[in-house]
Amino acid sequence: MSKKKEKRLDETAYVYVVKNTSYNDITLLAWDSVLYAGTPVVYDTRYGYDLGFVVAPAPQSREPYREGDMNIHGACLHFGPTDGQEEVQDDPNAHQCDYCMGCQASYEPVKVRVNGNVDWIDHLATPAEMARWRENSAREERALIICREKVARHKLKMKLITAHFLLGENKVVFFFSADERVDFRELVKDLVGVFKMRIELRQVGVRDESRLVGGLSVCGRDYCCHSISDKMQPVSIKMAKEQNLSLNSMKISGPCGRLLCCLAYEYDYYVEEKGSMPSEGSRIRIDHELWRVSEVNILSRKVTLCASENRTLSIPFAEFYRLEDGHWAVNEDYLEELFSSE
Numbered sequence: 001m002s003k004k005k006e007k008r009l010d011e012t013a014y015v016y017v018v019k020n021t022s023y024n025d026i027t028l029l030a031w032d033s034v035l036y037a038g039t040p041v042v043y044d045t046r047y048g049y050d051l052g053f054v055v056a057p058a059p060q061s062r063e064p065y066r067e068g069d070m071n072i073h074g075a076c077l078h079f080g081p082t083d084g085q086e087e088v089q090d091d092p093n094a095h096q097c098d099y100c101m102g103c104q105a106s107y108e109p110v111k112v113r114v115n116g117n118v119d120w121i122d123h124l125a126t127p128a129e130m131a132r133w134r135e136n137s138a139r140e141e142r143a144l145i146i147c148r149e150k151v152a153r154h155k156l157k158m159k160l161i162t163a164h165f166l167l168g169e170n171k172v173v174f175f176f177s178a179d180e181r182v183d184f185r186e187l188v189k190d191l192v193g194v195f196k197m198r199i200e201l202r203q204v205g206v207r208d209e210s211r212l213v214g215g216l217s218v219c220g221r222d223y224c225c226h227s228i229s230d231k232m233q234p235v236s237i238k239m240a241k242e243q244n245l246s247l248n249s250m251k252i253s254g255p256c257g258r259l260l261c262c263l264a265y266e267y268d269y270y271v272e273e274k275g276s277m278p279s280e281g282s283r284i285r286i287d288h289e290l291w292r293v294s295e296v297n298i299l300s301r302k303v304t305l306c307a308s309e310n311r312t313l314s315i316p317f318a319e320f321y322r323l324e325d326g327h328w329a330v331n332e333d334y335l336e337e338l339f340s341s342e
Contacts, residue, residue, distance in 0.1 A: 012111040015058040015118055020045060022137075022164040023175065024211055024226055028058055030114050031121045040125035040133075042168055047200065049168025051125055051133050057109030122168075129167060136165035143195070147174055150190050158182050161209050171198040177209050207232050210256040217254055224261045235259040239267040242274070244295065273298050277317060278328040286313075286330060287339075313338070 013030035018041060020026075029043055029052075039054040125133070143163040151158060158178040165172050172195055176182075184201050191199045204212065207225065214226035225232065240252050240263055254260050274296055283290045284305060291305040291313065303320065305313045319331040 011114065013114050013118075013120075014109045014111055015114065016109070016121075017055040017058055018043065018052040018121070019055050020050060020052040022050070023047075023162070023173075024214075025052075026055070026231075027052075028118055029121045030118045034109055035124075040130060041121045042123050042125050042129065043121050044119065045166075047164075047173050047202075048166045048171055049122060051129065051167045125167075133167050136167065140164060143172060144174075146194060147187075147191060150187055150194075154184075154187050154190075156182055156184060156187060158184070158203075159209075161204070162212055169198070171200060173200045173202055175202050175204055175208075175212055177204055177206060206256045207258050210254065215255060217260070218251075219262075223254070224265075233261065233264045235261060235263050239263040242267060242270050244297065270298055278303060278320060282328070284328050284330065286335060 013032055014034060015028055015030050016035055018027055018029045025045060027043075027045075029041070031041075035041070035054045037054055037056055041052055041054060042049055043052055045052070140163045143165070144160060147163060148160050151160060157180070158176045161175045161177060163172060163174050172191075174191075182203070188199050188201065210223050211225040211232070214223055217223050221227075235258070237247065237259065240247060240259070243263070243266065245252060245263070252260055252263065277296050278284060278293045280293050280296055282293050284293065285291075286305070289307060291307045293303060294306045294312075295304040297304070301317045302314050303317065305315065315330060315334070319334045320328055321331065323329050
């Protein structure tokens with residue numbers, strides 16, 4: 001019987017971030033004792049019982065989020081299987097890992113009340129299960145070759161991506177992409193005859209293909225969808241415009257041909273910051289003359305104003321304030337010092 005069914009719905013437990021490295025799914029799971037990064041566990045995935053690795057304790061907020069807070073960290077997904085206990089920190093901000101330089105150090109997990117809203121780890125993987133997992137991993141490349149031969153024989157328009165043998169069930173999952181719906185019923189019959197187990201073919205989109213396979217992005221680092229998160233957020237060209245990025249599709253698109261996932265990471269922060277500044281295109285009166293806001297630069301924290309005869313001013317955010325009528329104005333002392341120095 002699974003641990004999930006044995007446990008009461010209302011109790012305390014440790015909650016962990018667990019990653020399945022075969023199809024790159026990330027989930028939160030509960031367990032009744034302390035586990036460390038790299039611990040292999042067996043749990044119920046969307047495809048059946050399978051092996052995953054503990055990444056870290058689920059991050060616990062020490063303080064409520066404050067608007068504009070730039071010191072927000074999450075669990076680092078760059079890890080390796082381990083049988084030992086890693087060093088933990090009392091202060092999660094005392095150290096950052098050497099890989100991403102932006103995550104928290106490991107810290108001791110704390111018990112929380114789960115209230116039935118978190119699934120449970122079924123059990124810790126045994127040495128025999130780890131040996132079987134390694135054997136299955138070695139078989140996957142051959143299974144992919146066999147399936148590709150069958151696809152070619154049936155003349156199906158589909159691109160096979162990966163194959164995965166589940167640890168806890170007699171089942172193999174093939175992931176593929178296709179431009180249209182594919183009737184693969186005859187293919188499944190052939191594969192059942194070869195592998196003598198349950199066969200599941202799962203169609204995914206081009207973004208999911210990159211998430212499953214991984215690779216190096218234009219920034220020179222691992223794909224975000226493969227190494228940081230399995231959640232595919234909607235990304236729009238509006239996000240690039242809001243961040244004053246080049247709209248050249250070659251520069252803002254990933255290898256999958258879609259807009260970069262990272263365009264969504266700082267979008268909310270840009271919207272939040274720009275909401276407290278004069279909007280681009282608005283007019284500000286300076287010394288009896290109207291100046292137009294041409295750019296609000298969040299990184300340099302300056303607003304660029306332009307007037308006739310190609311005159312421009314670059315003014316720090318701190319020098320702007322709102323008038324009672326809602327219009328924006330610039331600190332008079334700053335303007336006096338600025339114009340006197342010209």
